[in-house]
Structures are given as C-alpha cells and as structure tokens.
Amino acid sequence: MGILMAPFNGLMAIFREVADRAEAEMYDDEAVRAELVRLYQSLEAGKMTVEEFDACEVKLVERLDEIDRHKRAQAGR
Amino acid sequence: MAIAGRYLYGLIRATADRDFGPVGLPVVGTPSAVHTVRVGDIGAVVSNFSTKERLLPLRRNLEPHNRVIRDIMSETTIIPMAFGQVARTEADVLKALRFNLQAIDKELVRLDGKVEMTLRVLWDVPNIFEYLVNEDRELARLRDETFGRSSAPTQAEMIDLGKMFEERLAFARKRDTKRLITIFRPHAAEVKENDPKDEKMVAHLSFLVRRDQMKTFEETLFQAASNFPDVYVFDYNGPWAPFSFVEIDLQLESAQA
Numbered sequence: 001m002g003i004l005m006a007p008f009n010g011l012m013a014i015f016r017e018v019a020d021r022a023e024a025e026m027y028d029d030e031a032v033r034a035e036l037v038r039l040y041q042s043l044e045a046g047k048m049t050v051e052e053f054d055a056c057e058v059k060l061v062e063r064l065d066e067i068d069r070h071k072r073a074q075a076g077r
Numbered sequence: 078m079a080i081a082g083r084y085l086y087g088l089i090r091a092t093a094d095r096d097f098g099p100v101g102l103p104v105v106g107t108p109s110a111v112h113t114v115r116v117g118d119i120g121a122v123v124s125n126f127s128t129k130e131r132l133l134p135l136r137r138n139l140e141p142h143n144r145v146i147r148d149i150m151s152e153t154t155i156i157p158m159a160f161g162q163v164a165r166t167e168a169d170v171l172k173a174l175r176f177n178l179q180a181i182d183k184e185l186v187r188l189d190g191k192v193e194m195t196l197r198v199l200w201d202v203p204n205i206f207e208y209l210v211n212e213d214r215e216l217a218r219l220r221d222e223t224f225g226r227s228s229a230p231t232q233a234e235m236i237d238l239g240k241m242f243e244e245r246l247a248f249a250r251k252r253d254t255k256r257l258i259t260i261f262r263p264h265a266a267e268v269k270e271n272d273p274k275d276e277k278m279v280a281h282l283s284f285l286v287r288r289d290q291m292k293t294f295e296e297t298l299f300q301a302a303s304n305f306p307d308v309y310v311f312d313y314n315g316p317w318a319p320f321s322f323v324e325i326d327l328q329l330e331s332a333q334a
Contacts, residue, residue: 003201004302005312013314033274040136054137061133 012040032064080104083164084126085329086111086145087318088156088174088181091120097149102126102141111145114167116174119181122149123170126163134160150318154189156181156325157318164329173327184325191266191285192316194294198257198279201310205277208308209245216245246276253309254280260301264294269321279309283321291316 016037039056042048048056084102089095091113101109101124113120122145132138139160146157164170174181202208210217223230223238230238250273257280258268265284273281286294302311 003307003310004299005310016314043136054135057135058133061135065131065133 012037012044032060035060080125080127081166082126082128083114083121083123083167083170084109084132085158085162085164085170085327086122086124086142086155087149087158088185088325089113089120089122089149089153090118090185091115092118095120095122097122097145100141100145100148102132102138104130108141114170114174116171116178119174119178119185121170121174122155123164123167128163128165132161132163146318150192154185154191155318156184156188156323157320158323158327159320162327162329169329173329177325177327180325184323188285188319188322190289191287191319191322192291193319193321194265194284194286194313194315195317195321196257196261196280196282196284196298197312198253198281198305199275199310199312200277200279201308202277205246206242209242209249212249213245216241250279254282257282257301261294261297264290264297267322271321285319285322286316288316 036057039048039053039060043050043053086101094115095113097111099108099110101111103109104125104127109124109126111122111124114123115121124145126132142160146155149155150157164173200208210220219238219241223234254270258270261282261284262268265286267285269283269285271281271283273279284294298311298313302309305311
C-alpha cells in the first residue's frame with residue numbers, strides 16, 4: 001500500500017507550486033531549490049522570523065538572478 | 078509620481094469594475110490595491126507596479142500573487158497568470174485584452190467550475206539506484222559484473238551501467254505514469270504530465286477537475302494510493318487555480334528588463 005500525504009496548503013506548498021510555474025528558469029537549479037525549501041521549512045516551523053527569512057531569501061534569490069542573467073548573456077538570448 | 082506599470086494576476090468575467098482591496102504585491106513596502114481593468118465583460122485583475130522595481134520571485138511577492146488568485150477563485154472562475162507578468166501601462170493591458178477578447182472568453186468557458194489538483198508520486202527509498210537494482214535482475218547482473226571483479230571498472234563499463242540505469246528509470250516512470258493516468262482519466266477533464274524534477278520522482282501530474290467531481294477524484298486517489306506498493310508516496314495538493322491548463326498567451330510585452 002502506497003503512502004498518502006494529505007494536501008498541504010502551507011507556505012511550502014505555495015512556494016513549490018508557484019515556483020514550478022514561475023517563468024524564472026533559475027529555479028531549475030536543484031541545489032538552490034533545496035536551499036529555498038530548507039528556508040521555507042525553517043520559517044514554517046517557527047525556527048526563523050519573517051525578517052530573518054526575508055534577508056536570507058533575498059541574498060539567495062539575488063545570487064540566482066545574477067547566475068540566470070549571466071547564463072542568458074552567454075546563450076546570447 | 079503615479080505608477081504606470083500594472084502587475085497582472087489573472088483574467089475574470091466582470092460586468093462592472095471590481096475593487097479587491099489593498100492585497101496586492103507590495104510597492105515600496107506597502108500592499109498595492111487590486112482592481113480590474115475591463116474591456117466589455119472581461120476584466121484583467123491588476124495592481125499598480127513600478128516597472129523600475131526589479132521583480133524577484135520572493136516570498137513577499139509570491140504570497141500575494143497566490144493569495145489574490147486563490148481568493149478570487151473562491152467566488153468566480155479565474156484564468157490565473159504565471160508569476161511575474163508586468164505590463165508597462167494600463168493601456169498595454171487594455172490593448173492585450175482587446176486583441177485576445179474571443180480567446181479569453183473561450184478560455185473562461187473551458188475552465189469554468191474547474192480546479193487544478195497536483196499529484197507527485199515519489200519512490201520513498203534512500204537510494205534510487207539500489208532500489209531499481211533490487212527490482213531488476215538484468216541491472217543487478219550488470220552491476221555485479223561491473224563491480225564484482227578485482228580490477229576497478231573502466232570508464233566505458235561505468236557509462237554502460239549508468240545508461241542501463243537511466244533506461245530502467247525512464248521505463249519505470251513511463252509504466253507507472255501510464256497506470257496513474259488510466260486510473261485518473263475518467264475523473265478529470267484534462268491531464269497534464271510535468272517533467273519530474275527529482276530523480277526519486279515517479280510522476281508529476283496536474284489534473285483539471287470539475288468541482289462537482291472532486292469527491293470521486295479524491296476517493297480515486299485514496300484507492301490508487303492503497304493499490305500501489307509501500308515505497309510509493311502519493312503527495313497531492315490543491316485545489317489550485319488551473320495554472321497548468323491555461324492555453325492563452327496574452328503576449329504582453331515584458332516590462333521587466
């Protein structure tokens with residue numbers, strides 16, 4: 001018998017769904033997704049304040065954005 | 078200075094202008110007012126957004142995007158937009174609406190009364206390679222041949238083993254996805270296969286489900302989960318607005334650099 005996970009509409013689920021559909025290709029990077037998932041989990045578990053989360057997230061996403069731009073420039077798009 | 082840009086959440090049917098309150102993406106730290114921009118009975122749900130501001134997929138932006146769509150979805154059919162659509166001006170939004178009016182109308186009819194459910198099925202195993210080796214005698218034999226000798230395997234041998242593993246993984250995914258689609262097809266208006274983003278992911282499916290079929294859809298889900306072996310985890314989420322089933326492209330010229 002398979003295991004069924006109940007639907008979960010918390011922050012994590014929202015992040016996952018929205019990120020999957022965001023046009024930002026930067027989320028294709030598995031390591032980065034894992035890091036973001038870890039951040040969301042910490043926030044949801046109350047191990048981190050919203051302010052701490054936002055600060056870490058901005059750093060990570062901005063770094064990604066740079067990588068993404070660089071890749072696009074390289075690909076000549 | 079007035080903000081000319083418009084952030085776009087989705088498209089709805091609206092015979093009068095609507096005001097959804099200050100629940101939109103923040104502009105200089107303050108939630109923006111969400112309202113409609115209309116052509117006939119079609120309304121684009123928008124909020125003011127400076128095109129000079131860089132729009133990054135951050136929680137503080139993703140959350141209002143999702144919440145606006147979810148709240149509207151609870152009262153009417155919405156064609157949800159992917160995160161990140163910004164028009165340069167309101168005139169650009171109106172132009173896009175006029176140009177696509179018939180297509181939007183058709184899409185609203187197609188998506189009416191339907192929601193999206195997502196299902197990710199995963200192999201709950203510590204090591205996917207070991208799992209497939211245990212399931213597949215031929216793969217196990219090649220693994221033993223490759224590693225079973227006193228000399229270290231050559232690069233070519235490793236590549237052969239890797240290739241067979243990839244083939245078996247693709248085969249297992251295809252087989253299980255087909256089985257899942259067969260099970261759910263009668264209970265969904267449309268089904269969409271997404272690429273698995275994780276090597277332990279068997280399938281990632283989106284279903285367009287009529288609201289009045291939700292109960293049978295969920296019953297089918299419980300039944301399916303109990304019919305699959307223990308290592309299969311069914312992770313389902315929803316209902317969402319039908320993001321994966323939107324076929325319309327407004328072709329808004331991106332205002333973001």
